[in-house]
Amino acid sequence: MYDRQAAVRYADKWWNSRNPAFPIFDDDCTSFISQCLLAGGAPMHGAPNREKGWWMYKGTWSFSFTVAHSLRWYLATSTKGLTATQVKSAQELRPGDVISYDLQGDGRFDHSTIVTAMDGDNPLVSAHTYNAHNRTWDYKDSYAYSPNAKYIFFKIHDDFS
Template sequence: MNKLTDWWLDFFQSERNESEWWERKKELCNERGIEITRIKGNGHVYQELRYDNISTYQYLLHLSLLMKQKDQFYVEEQVIPIQFRLENGKITDHIEVKLPDIADKKGVFTPNEPRNKDESRFSYDRLAAVKYAERWWNSYNPAFRKFEVDCTNYISQCLYAGGAPMRGAPNRGNGWWYQGDNWSYSWAVAHSLRWYLSGSTQGLKGKEMQEASDLIPGDVICYDFEGDGRWNHNTIVVAKDAYGMPLVNAHTYNSRNRYWSYEDSTAYTPNIQYKFFRIGE
């Protein structure tokens, strides 16, 4: 496993590297005045398939990047799924694996229920939400179901840890809630949570902000990677960089302290759209 990890670290740092992910990462770091001062990796095999004398392995590469920006240091972490073939003792086809589409195609729901005009508030504990996001960024709370596309489920758990009240059960198209082995679309589907945050007038709701720099830890960013009106992904702000820009945590492609724009993501397109939500105010 160490040999595989070393291979990937060398691959990412090689002058001949043509990885789109790494090229975007370097370009984004240059734009932000970031120096990557150290890269560490650790791998974990989670699947092995054998056919004749060929074995196909899939593993998770946990990358830790020590970033320096001005006088500030922080660690960015990402978990990347990798696949390779082992044939006659030689490693071939060592590539990144595409996980399921980040956009959950099931239960995509845009809330259209009559809005309750009660402007009741809740006290949002941002620190508790961020602590939860840090605790579970690369693992899964057994109190909740783990989804194959887990980004929104993770964000909902963070918001709940911050004190956001559930409402609307048992109607899956109403409110925001998780109960036993059932949940609202807005709890687990990126598109639905985006519209719930902008439409809810009681309990959990979001105030749309104009710029990413307006956000503070505990706030939420929603992503429409293709710019087609279908929202694919959500993250939670956990910190700010040296220039006051958000760093975020996320699931599905588990990541910590990632720069908010996702320009280094394989899902990124030039048509990407964002929504910035202030939570609890």
């Protein structure tokens, strides 16, 4: 079972620093989201093939564990281990769910966040690279935002089979 609160607690603890148990990356938004999912009990699989599954093992990792575009495709297609359902709006999400961002609108997803709180029906997210905690999900106040930005909303499945 996915423990959403454990994922959120991890995000709340580490949003403004780095967990020394994991490799440090300059652009670490997706590694941080993966760490949150792992803290929530999401199962890893696919090692040692970096192009398969979602995992970190013995100093190496899958692309989906650390690259925003790869995590986006993994969540959209995975039928084993960590799985999710794409939904149409941010308002369908709840804490522990994930948003993928194509901030330039060029088809390449370049950022990942995790929902860590709600403001009414609107999710608030936490992230790394540029550390953020309980920020509005749409990133309209970010220097990286453009009017062409696209978002994909993923509800993480509570039961992993």
